[in-house]
Amino acid sequence: MNEFALIARYFQRPVHDASVRLGIGDDAAVVAPTPGCELAISVDMLVEGRHFLADVDPEALGHKTLAVNLSDLAAMGARPRWALLGGALPDADERWLDAFARGLFAIADRFGVSLIGGDTTRGPRNLCVTIVGEVPAGTAITRAGAHADDDVWVSGTLGDAMLALAAMQGRTRIDDDALARLRVRLERPEPRVALGEALRGIATAALDVSDGLTGDLAHILDASRVGARIELASIPCDDLLTGKLSTERPIALECLLAGGDDYELCFTAAPRDRDRVIAAGRVSGVHVRRIGAITSERGLRVVDADGDAMSSLPRAFDHFPS
Numbered sequence: 001m002n003e004f005a006l007i008a009r010y011f012q013r014p015v016h017d018a019s020v021r022l023g024i025g026d027d028a029a030v031v032a033p034t035p036g037c038e039l040a041i042s043v044d045m046l047v048e049g050r051h052f053l054a055d056v057d058p059e060a061l062g063h064k065t066l067a068v069n070l071s072d073l074a075a076m077g078a079r080p081r082w083a084l085l086g087g088a089l090p091d092a093d094e095r096w097l098d099a100f101a102r103g104l105f106a107i108a109d110r111f112g113v114s115l116i117g118g119d120t121t122r123g124p125r126n127l128c129v130t131i132v133g134e135v136p137a138g139t140a141i142t143r144a145g146a147h148a149d150d151d152v153w154v155s156g157t158l159g160d161a162m163l164a165l166a167a168m169q170g171r172t173r174i175d176d177d178a179l180a181r182l183r184v185r186l187e188r189p190e191p192r193v194a195l196g197e198a199l200r201g202i203a204t205a206a207l208d209v210s211d212g213l214t215g216d217l218a219h220i221l222d223a224s225r226v227g228a229r230i231e232l233a234s235i236p237c238d239d240l241l242t243g244k245l246s247t248e249r250p251i252a253l254e255c256l257l258a259g260g261d262d263y264e265l266c267f268t269a270a271p272r273d274r275d276r277v278i279a280a281g282r283v284s285g286v287h288v289r290r291i292g293a294i295t296s297e298r299g300l301r302v303v304d305a306d307g308d309a310m311s312s313l314p315r316a317f318d319h320f321p322s
Contacts, residue, residue: 001092006092006097006120007024007118010098011024011101011115013115017112017114019031019032019033020082020116023114023115023116023117024115024116024117024118028117029082029084029116031081031082031132036136037135038134038135038136038137038140039132039133039134040073040076040132040134040135041130041132041133042072042130043069043128043129043131044068044128044129044131045126045127045128046128047124047126048124048125048126052064052187053168054125057099057187058096058097058100058103059099059102060103061103061127062099062100062101062102062103062105062106063103063106064188064189065085065100065103065129066083066104066129067107067188067189067190067263068210068263069083069131070111070131070193072131073131073133073193073196074192074193074195074196074197074265075141075206075207075208075267076135076140076142076196076206077139077140077196077197077199077203077206078133078135078140078196078197079134079135079193079197080112080132080133080193081113081133081134082113082131082132083108083113083114083116083129083131083132084115084117084129084130085117085127086118086119086127086128086129087118087120087126087127087128088121088127089120089122089123089125090122090123090124091122111193113131135200139200139201141196141199141205141267142206142223143223144223144224145204145205145224145268146226146268146294147224147226148226148294148296149270149293149294150294151268151270151271151274151277151290151293151294152228152230152266152268152291152292153266153267153277153288153289153290154213154236154264154288154289155192155195155281155287155288156192156264156286156287157236157287158209158213158235158236158237158262158264159237159238159255159256159262160182160238161182161260161262162255162258162259162262163238163241164182164185165261166251166255167182168183171251172244172251174240178240185262189262189263190263191208191263192208192263192264194284194285194286195265195280195281195284195286196265198280199265199267199269202269202276202280203268203269203277204268204269205223205224205268206220207219207265207266207267208263208265209260209263210261210263212257212258213235213256213257213266214257214302214313214314214315215258215315216266218300220266221298221299224268224294226294226295226296226298227296227297227298228292228293228294229292229295229301229303230291230300230301230303231291231292231303232256232303232304232305232310233304234290235289235291236287236289236291237256241256253314257302257313257314268294274290300313
């Protein structure tokens with residue numbers, strides 16, 4: 001099977017979205033944005049051995065390949081519309097491709113995303129999606145809008161994906177049932193698109209937690225030129241991780257504060273809008289929790305139950321640590 005047959009068989013489908021004037025099969029796609037909207041565009045790359053294990057279920061990988069990009073749009077309050085997929089593959093394994101495409105299109109269909117183009121080549125497995133969404137002009141949520149005294153919120157629970165990976169690597173032990181449950185969070189993250197859209201006009205700043213809370217929140221603090229005080233006990237996490245904070249504190253803190261792959265939203269909002277934030281979570285079907293506040297004093301402090309600041313924080317993931 002050559003490159004063009006591979007694309008036609010696994011990734012080219014009839015286009016049912018009227019906004020797609022020209023999709024897969026030409027030198028470029030042509031789309032018609034919605035009048036009055038701005039485009040939000042993001043790109044994410046997943047590399048075998050770095051972002052996923054070689055033996056991962058290809059259907060789950062298809063899901064995650066698009067989900068991590070949808071999460072970026074969620075953080076901006078954008079509605080997903082179109083995607084392009086670039087992939088390096090070691091071979092044209094038909095069973096692998098069939099499962100991968102099935103996972104990719106299942107989540108694409110759920111969120112109304114049309115695959116409109118891309119590229120394939122032979123090489124070590126590497127998957128790269130460019131995602132394009134729309135947001136009403138002037139309403140995109142950025143990292144730069146947090147103000148002193150704003151609340152800091154997160155959705156869902158943090159640390160689940162990292163705890164699953166740590167168990168798979170033998171760095172901690174959890175039972176098989178718990179591992180299966182947490183591994184879903186690692187391999188099939190759920191992008192909080194509905195919550196992101198519901199937070200437009202409420203959240204003052206936002207991003208998704210992909211590299212760990214301490215590292216990702218620091219991006220908001222840098223862009224907004226503020227600091228934050230976070231209450232460790234308020235950070236929502238799985239009961240299993242809560243237990244490990246007592247029995248295996250170092251690795252539990254690493255999972256909770258610096259664990260990547262959660263793809264939850266971390267955002268800020270004015271205290272007067274607490275009821276609106278909770279309502280946004282309710283209509284989106286996502287639990288949201290206040291974990292601290294923005295401060296005028298720069299820097300990130302995480303305090304324990306006694307209000308004492310932790311002397312050091314686990315370091316969030318960085319591809320090129322200095």
